[in-house]
Amino acid sequence: MSTATVSRVINDRQVVSTTTRTRVLKAIKALNYYPDAHARLLSAGVCRTLGLVVSNMENPFFLDICRVLEREAQSHGYEVLLANAEYDSQGLNSSAQMMLGHRLAGLALVASEIEQALLEQLDERKIRTVVCDARVPIGSILSLKTNYKTGIHRLVEYLRSLGHRKMAFVGHRAGPGQLSERENTVVMVLNSFDVQFTAVAESEGYVGGRRAARQLFSTGPKPSAILCINDFMAIGALRELRDMGLSVPRDVSVAGFDGISLSEFIYPSLTTLHIPGERIGRWIFDSLTAPETKLQRLQGFVLEPVLVVRESTGLAPR
Amino acid sequence: MSTATVSRVINDRQVVSTTTRTRVLKAIKALNYYPDAHARLLSAGVCRTLGLVVSNMENPFFLDICRVLEREAQSHGYEVLLANAEYDSQGLNSSAQMMLGHRLAGLALVASEIEQALLEQLDERKIRTVVCDARVPIGSILSLKTNYKTGIHRLVEYLRSLGHRKMAFVGHRAGPGQLSERENTVVMVLNSFDVQFTAVAESEGYVGGRRAARQLFSTGPKPSAILCINDFMAIGALRELRDMGLSVPRDVSVAGFDGISLSEFIYPSLTTLHIPGERIGRWIFDSLTAPETKLQRLQGFVLEPVLVVRESTGLAPR
DNA sequence: TTGAAAGCGGTACCAG
DNA sequence: CTGGTACCGCTTTCAA
Numbered sequence: 001m002s003t004a005t006v007s008r009v010i011n012d013r014q015v016v017s018t019t020t021r022t023r024v025l026k027a028i029k030a031l032n033y034y035p036d037a038h039a040r041l042l043s044a045g046v047c048r049t050l051g052l053v054v055s056n057m058e059n060p061f062f063l064d065i066c067r068v069l070e071r072e073a074q075s076h077g078y079e080v081l082l083a084n085a086e087y088d089s090q091g092l093n094s095s096a097q098m099m100l101g102h103r104l105a106g107l108a109l110v111a112s113e114i115e116q117a118l119l120e121q122l123d124e125r126k127i128r129t130v131v132c133d134a135r136v137p138i139g140s141i142l143s144l145k146t147n148y149k150t151g152i153h154r155l156v157e158y159l160r161s162l163g164h165r166k167m168a169f170v171g172h173r174a175g176p177g178q179l180s181e182r183e184n185t186v187v188m189v190l191n192s193f194d195v196q197f198t199a200v201a202e203s204e205g206y207v208g209g210r211r212a213a214r215q216l217f218s219t220g221p222k223p224s225a226i227l228c229i230n231d232f233m234a235i236g237a238l239r240e241l242r243d244m245g246l247s248v249p250r251d252v253s254v255a256g257f258d259g260i261s262l263s264e265f266i267y268p269s270l271t272t273l274h275i276p277g278e279r280i281g282r283w284i285f286d287s288l289t290a291p292e293t294k295l296q297r298l299q300g301f302v303l304e305p306v307l308v309v310r311e312s313t314g315l316a317p318r
Numbered sequence: 319m320s321t322a323t324v325s326r327v328i329n330d331r332q333v334v335s336t337t338t339r340t341r342v343l344k345a346i347k348a349l350n351y352y353p354d355a356h357a358r359l360l361s362a363g364v365c366r367t368l369g370l371v372v373s374n375m376e377n378p379f380f381l382d383i384c385r386v387l388e389r390e391a392q393s394h395g396y397e398v399l400l401a402n403a404e405y406d407s408q409g410l411n412s413s414a415q416m417m418l419g420h421r422l423a424g425l426a427l428v429a430s431e432i433e434q435a436l437l438e439q440l441d442e443r444k445i446r447t448v449v450c451d452a453r454v455p456i457g458s459i460l461s462l463k464t465n466y467k468t469g470i471h472r473l474v475e476y477l478r479s480l481g482h483r484k485m486a487f488v489g490h491r492a493g494p495g496q497l498s499e500r501e502n503t504v505v506m507v508l509n510s511f512d513v514q515f516t517a518v519a520e521s522e523g524y525v526g527g528r529r530a531a532r533q534l535f536s537t538g539p540k541p542s543a544i545l546c547i548n549d550f551m552a553i554g555a556l557r558e559l560r561d562m563g564l565s566v567p568r569d570v571s572v573a574g575f576d577g578i579s580l581s582e583f584i585y586p587s588l589t590t591l592h593i594p595g596e597r598i599g600r601w602i603f604d605s606l607t608a609p610e611t612k613l614q615r616l617q618g619f620v621l622e623p624v625l626v627v628r629e630s631t632g633l634a635p636r
Numbered sequence: 637t638t639g640a641a642a643g644c645g646g647t648a649c650c651a652g
Numbered sequence: 653c654t655g656g657t658a659c660c661g662c663t664t665t666c667a668a
Contacts, residue, residue, distance in 0.1 A: 002639045007663055017637060032442055037419035038356035039661035042644045057385060060378075067375060070402055079416065082400050084388055098397065101355035124350055206583045239583045265524045265557045267585045320655045325647055333653060357645035360660045639668080644661105651656080 001027070010035055041103065049079045050288050051099040053092060055111040056204060057084050059232045061258040061277055065110055068281025076289065078105065087172075087204060089113040100125065106288030109134075110280075112180030130287045132280065133180050142287045142299055144280060148185040151273045151305030155255060156189050158307060159225050163316035164253060168198040168223035170212040170233055182257070183229055190227070198223060202233075209236025217244060224252060224316045231256035231263045231272055238266070238312065249314030259308055268311035275305050319345070328353055359421065367397045368606050369417040371410060373429040374522060375402050377550045379576040379595055383428055386599025394607065396423065405490075405522060407431040418443065424606030427452075428598075430498030448605045450598065451498050460605045460617055462598060466503040469591045469623030473573060474507055476625060477543050481634035482571060486516040486541035488530040488551055500575070501547055508545070516541060527554025535562060542570060542634040549574035549581045549590055556584070556630065567632030577626055586629035593623050 001024065008016050009024040016024075027033075041047050050073055054062040066082060073080045081102060083095035092111055096118055099107050106128040114134055122129045123139040130142040137143045159167060167190060171183050179187070190197045198220065202212040209228060213236070216223065228234035234256035238248060246252050248268050256263055259274025280303070287298045319342065326334050327342040334342075345351075359365050368391055372380040384400060391398045399420060401413035410429055414436055417425050424446040432452055440447045441457040448460040477485060487508060489501050497505070508515045516538065520530040527546060531554070534541065546552035552574035556566060564570050566586050574581055577592025598621070605616045 003662070004640080004664080005638060008638090011663080015637060020637080032439065034415070034418040034443075036360070036421060036661050037416075038359050038421065039644090040419075040663075042354070042356050042360055042646085042660090043662040043664080045644070045663090057381065057388075063375065063381065067402070070375075080400075082398075084385070097352070098355075100352040101358075103354060103356065121350065125352075206579060210583075235580075235583050239585075242585060261524060262553075262580075265528075265553050267557075267560060321646070322648080322656075323654060326654090329647085335653060338654080354645050357660090358647075360662090361645075361647040363647090363660070637668105640666090642663105642665085644663090647658105647660090649656105649658085652654085 047103045047105050048077060049081050049102060049104050050285070051081045051083070051102065051104045051107040052284075053083045053085055053095045053099065053107070053109050053111060055085055055087050055092075055113065057082075058205060059230065060260040060262055061230060061232065061275075062110060064260065064277030065281045065284070068278050069108070069284050072282060072285040076285075078289070085111050085113070087111075087113065089115055093118060096122070100127070106130070108132075108284045108288060110284075112182075128288055130284055132284075133182060142295065144283055144301065144303065146182070146275060146303040146305065148182050148305065149189070151307065152185050152189045154307050155227070155273055156193055156195075158309070159227075159253065159255065159313065160193065160195075162225075162253065162314065164195075164225040165316070166196040166221060166223045167225045167227060168200065168216050169227050169229070170200050170202070170209060170216070170237060171229040172202050172204040172208050172212075172233065186227060186229065186257075196221060196223075205232055206236035206239070209233030209238075210240040211236075213237040213240035214244070217246075225313070226252060226254045228254065228256050231258045231260045231270055234270055234272070234312075235262070235266060238268070238270075248312050251317060253313040253316070255313055257305075259306070263308075264310070271310045271313040272308050273305040274308045275303060279303065365421045365423050366395060367399055367420060367422050368603070369399045369401070369420065369422045369425040370602075371401045371403055371413045371417065371425070371427050371429060373403050373405050373410075373431065375400075376523060377548065378578040378580055379548060379550065379593075380428060382578065382595030383599045383602070386596050387426070387602050390600060390603040394603075396607070403429050403431070405429075405431065407433055411436060414440070418445070424448070426450075426602045426606060428602075430500075446606055448602055450602075451500060460613070462601055462619065462621065464500070464593060464621040464623065466500050466623065467507070469625065470503050470507045472625050473545070473591055474511055474513075476627070477545075477571065477573065477631065478511065478513075480543075480571065480632065482513075482543040483634070484514040484539060484541045485543045485545060486518065486534050487545050487547070488518050488520070488527060488534070488555060489547040490520050490522040490526050490530075490551065504545060504547065504575075514539060514541075523550055524554035524557070527551030527556075528558040529554075531555040531558035532562070535564075543631070544570060544572045546572065546574050549576045549578045549588055552588055552590070552630075553580070553584060556586070556588075566630050569635060571631040571634070573631055575623075577624070581626075582628070589628045589631040590626050591623040592626045593621060597621065 070080050085092035109131045112133050119138040132144040134143045200212040202208040256270045256272035259272045263270035263272050388398045403410035427449045430451050437456040450462040452461045518530040520526040574588045574590035577590045581588035
């Protein structure tokens with residue numbers, strides 16, 4: 001039996017007689033044979049793998065995106081190659097290099113620490129690429145836009161209506177040049193409202209949020225409300241406030257960002273700006289697999305955050 | 319310039335003159351060239367990709383394992399191909415098929431719904447494979463053992479010492495044939511203590527835990543303590559108890575399993591049997607990459623769960 | 637309907 | 653030290 005025939009059977013080419021087909025299939029079973037995916041790709045030239053690089057898989061928000069993308073991919077016969085950039089532009093670069101070697105069908109960068117040079121390189125290589133939260137759009141690279149401004153305005157106005165005037169921001173980014181669009185917008189809006197404002201930079205996650213909260217209350221004027229850059233950090237902050245004997249929301253209000261499913265289950269449940277990670281995952285998949293002609297429509301997509309009010313925010317004290 | 323020379327430069331073979339080397343490197347930059355990982359593998363025959371199939375990425379415990387494995391892999395020049403089985407033996411099989419096509423250096427199955435046939439197939443193909451929580455060890459396949467019995471004994475004894483006699487089990491598995499070693503052990507130990515006992519099967523995660531708790535209190539005798547199969551479900555259960563107006567631990571005690579980092583941050587913080595996911599991740603990496611000769615030592619490794627007592631458990635009411 | 641042979645993009649051996 | 657060349661395992665013409 002020739003390799004060509006086997007290939008035709010495997011790929012369901014319709015020119016094989018039923019008898020040979022069954023013969024081949026039997027042999028495949030008997031030999032415990034699996035076609036080599038790499039050789040296949042090399043020969044056929046088309047790849048059905050999507051690359052996904054995220055800042056930090058640990059953040060449940062990113063995880064939501066991964067899950068949806070994976071599910072969509074799987075159900076459409078794609079695979080997903082995942083890489084973790086660990087909130088580090090070096091890690092992001094090396095992940096991207098790795099991805100470049102894989103001849104991907106498409107690459108999604110869900111991270112804020114993307115360097116301009118990388119985008120240019122990707123654009124030049126003509127790999128279908130999408131980014132979220134990018135500061136600058138480049139060439140043919142699709143970028144998911146989120147209407148941060150309106151959402152954050154709504155959140156801050158809501159807090160003001162509860163009497164809060166001294167609000168603090170909890171993020172995890174070092175320099176001002178490093179801030180993502182989301183962070184920039186929060187800072188800008190807080191400033192524009194002329195509220196007393198304290199920024200705290202710390203490491204990411206539960207631990208980071210916890211430390212940030214501690215730091216916030218150990219120095220200077222105490223805020224009556226805390227805006228966290230994401231729910232992930234907000235949960236850490238809540239824990240620390242409890243340890244400090246502060247009651248939420250009686251003494252301090254806390255708001256998050258993302259609307260991860262966990263935010264509904266913790267106590268106190270978290271007031272947050274919800275961004276549907278599911279929608280993002282689907283948008284990424286669509287953008288990476290859509291034919292050239294349908295790309296225009298995807299480009300214009302803008303995500304609207306939704307304010308979800310729960311238990312962690314309330315009237316300002318006094 | 320010949321392709322052979324380029325290959326030598328890329329792979330840092332030490333027989334290239336400095337001048338040619340720089341010439342090649344310049345050309346690589348200029349052409350924006352990246353070696354094709356697939357062609358490379360096909361030719362060289364050795365793969366530095368590790369496969370990981372997990373039951374459910376959403377469960378933070380599995381995520382811990384992923385993260386550690388990825389970190390170890392990256393720092394040793396390996397890649398990780400991740401697949402989600404979605405708690406479904408069908409999904410697990412198809413993920414495994416996919417993995418088989420990739421000529422992996424090794425494959426880790428962290429899932430309880432593994433079918434015997436799959437293990438046999440893997441064993442026959444002589445792919446280095448490790449499994450966690452497997453019911454039966456097979457041929458050359460390494461299996462990570464956890465001393466569930468001792469740990470669970472300790473947890474149940476602790477609860478008995480607090481006066482609990484009516485304990486309930488919250489899991490998410492359908493049939494008795496489907497139970498993992500962990501679930502089996504919990505059920506066995508609960509029975510051996512002759513405590514009044516209610517089992518509730520439901521879907522996984524926060525939502526599953528929540529529904530299970532609701533169901534538990536809507537019928538029959540009310541337990542004074544709930545043992546959850548993992549922290550992930552315990553958090554859902556805690557939420558539902560709060561909604562029902564029950565105070566934890568005053569009215570009901572709740573214990574989890576895994577010791578995910580989140581368990582320390584929620585309120586009330588969770589009493590749990592801690593299994594170090596980090597250790598598992600490292601064990602997987604070591605087992606998948608160790609030379610044949612060092613495998614013996616890894617085989618004997620047994621994980622000891624540690625009881626971590628926190629706020630969610632207390633004296634039984636009355 | 638099937639088989640033979642030419643690549644796909646590399647690596648590795650053997651000459652020069 | 654460098655170039656030529658035979659593969660790696662598969663897909664895809666092109667003939668038979």
